[in-house]
Amino acid sequence: MLTEVRKSLKLMLYYLKFNISSAMEYRTSFLIQCFGMMLNNSAFIFFWWILFNNVNTIGGYTFRDEMMLWAISSTSFGICFITFGNISNITRMILNGELDTYLLQPRDPLMNIVCSKTEVSAWGDTLYGIIMFFLIRGFDMKGFMLFLLFCVTGGLILACVRISFHALSFYSGNVEGLAHLVTDFLITFGIYPKGIFTGVVKFIIYTVIPTAFIVHIPAEIIMQFSIVRLLGVLAVTLLWIVIAYVMxxxxxxxxxxGNLIISKL
Known part of the structure; x- marks a missing residue:
């Protein structure tokens, strides 16, 4: 088991290095996409600043608390799509019979598939979240280490939830729209204060769409450390990894x- 984990991590790091090298071949495009995404995300700061100028708190959250949600959500999203950039294509590959190449290789097929591409613009999301953290917390290195940990766990949970929903294509045909919808819900729920969610919606963000474990609970731990909650986040991350692999x-x-025969001239 540990040997397989090491092999998967080694493969992931190899792909990450290769994808970064490929992206840096077009540095101007890389920088434009990164800064474009950072600028896009920054526009929302103005919106929340105006809103919190008119009300002191929303769902028990202050402006700084809200910006922490954005920091964690943005960097988690960035880490997910930098490392697992091919997730969005899983359904298409299943329906078109394009998994053959990966199944024939002597590596874990799932890891091989999801790591084979990267999203360049996701670097902008990652950097935006990191900059936002330091603007909120200053040079709080203990908090920053927790922040990085939770961005990794958040990225993993986000990736695993998407894999799980894309895997439904094996049974139900094209569910690409559903997988994208779930991603939108994960992101949308994550950038709003947890206190505004009640009833069924609150249950959903702890279970089917586990935004609470990606953003809300990690933000609370950074503000007020709790080893029990930390272990809870790690346990949920491991659970979703298992669910994704099983699905x-x-x-x-x-x-x-697909029995695809491709001729290259």
């Missing part, structure tokens, strides 16, 4: 090869 590999048994 994908059980579904893979129903996969029908």
């Amino acid at each position: 994908f590999y059980r579904g893979l048994k129903k996969y029908e090869s």
Whole structure:
């Protein structure tokens, strides 16, 4: 088991290095996309600043608390799509029978698939969140270490939730729209104070769409450390990793090869 984990991590790091090298071949495009995404995210600061100037708190959150949600959400999203940039194509690859190449390689197919691409603009999300953290907390290195940890766990949970929903394509056909909708919900719920969610919606953000464990609870731990909550976030992260792997590999048994023969001239 540990050997497989090490192999998967080694493969992930290899792909990350390769994808970064590929992106840096077009540095101007890379910088434009990064700064464009940072500028896009920064526009929302103005919106929240105006809102909190008219009300002191929203759902028990202050302006600084809200900006912490944005910092964690943005960097988690960035880490997810820098490292696992091919997630969005899983459904298409399943339906078109394009998994064959990955299944024939002597590596973990799922890790091989999701790590094979990167989203350049996600670097802008990552940097935006990190800058936002230092603007909020200053040079709080203990808090920053927790911040990085939670951005990694958040990125993993986000990736695993998306994999799990894309894996439904093995059973139900095209669910790409549903997978994108779930991603939108994860992001949208994550940038609003947890206190405004009640009833069924509150239950959902702790279970099916676990935004609470990606953003809200980590933000609370950074503000007021709790080892119990920290262990809870780590446990939920591990749980979603297991769910993603089970969903994908059980579904893979129903996969029908595309028998694609590609001629390259």
